[in-house]
Amino acid sequence: MFNKTLVPQSVARDLQSMIQTGALKPGERIPSQREFSQKLGVSRASLREALLTLETLGLLKTEAGRGTFVADPAATAQGASGEMAPWRYSDRYSVFDVFQTRILLEGEIARLSAGRLTQLQLDQMERATETMEDCWARQDRLANVEADLAFHGIIVSACSNAMLQALYHTVRDQVTETQRQPIPITDPERMRDSIAEHRRITAALAANKAAEAKLEMEAHIRNTARCAGLLP
CATH class of the missing domain: 1.10.10.10 (Winged helix-like DNA-binding domain superfamily/Winged helix DNA-binding domain)
Structure with missing residues (x-):
């Protein structure tokens, strides 16, 4: 069906x-x-x-x-200073609230996923990161964000805490919007940094460095928030 x-x-x-x-x-x-x-x-x-x-x-x-x-x-155009669209969920949560929640939730999820990802999942994360890079170069914004979502989703799937997984999926719509929201004002340098952050997260997870994975994920989300004009 x-x-x-x-x-x-x-x-x-x-x-x-x-x-x-x-x-x-x-x-x-x-x-x-x-x-x-x-x-x-x-x-x-x-x-x-x-x-x-x-x-x-x-x-x-x-x-x-x-x-x-x-x-x-x-x-x-790539690198231009555009404008962000109005925040869709302003009647319930501010975009600041969602980024703050992401830092807390995804940081802990990354910590609990360290050492638990299979080689297949790690390879999928690397391919998702490569897809992000390629799609940004072609300005395929939809596919760029879809690859970003896939990267984060793989980490969530390996988390050892089922309740944290459920909480993530409960707020997934709002999380998705924070990954789309900064795109119009993202310059090539920030996208290069974001891709490098993905690779550092992958390396920490693969090496079973739980504390490092948590810190790398928190820094990644915080930097994305700064790109959106939040959490200076």
């Missing part, structure tokens, strides 16, 4: 391709959700989620009372 949870992701990928190929041009207004969902053959809920994802990644921009538009490439 088709996994409905993958539909927004697939729609977002199609829309990103339309933007990159010029089928959707800079400054072009996106049709109404009703019209566009019918054209694409997907539900309005799936389209809405895809549009929100692309807005967070800086590929679309919503203007109050006017609609949603394809972002100006000058503001989304």
Whole structure:
């Protein structure tokens, strides 16, 4: 049976391709959700989620009372200083709260995962890091973040504490958003640093250095928060 949870992701990928190929041009207004969902053959809920994802990644921009538009490439080019989209979960948690929770939760998860990852999982983490690097070079923002999520998810899967795993999955939507949120203002130097941080985390986990893995993960998330203008 088709996994409905993958539909927004697939729609977002199609829309990103339309933007990159010029089928959707800079400054072009996106049709109404009703019209566009019918054209694409997907539900309005799936389209809405895809549009929100692309807005967070800086590929679309919503203007109050006017609609949603394809972002100006000058503001989304690699290394340019773009703007972050509004935080989606502001009615429940601040982005600061989520980053702070990530530091506490993922740092401890990394500590408890040290020495528990198989060679296959470590190889998958390295491939995810390589994919991040390659996709950033091609400005495939969706695939870059998907690889980032996969990297962190592998570590969670090896954690020895089932409750911490469950807590992570409970807040996964908010965690995912913090991994997308800084993308529009991320310059190449920060992405290179982030990739290097991933490799240091992998090395500490492989060497069963629990305390080091915790510190590396906490530093990685803190640096991402700084990229988003938080935790200076």
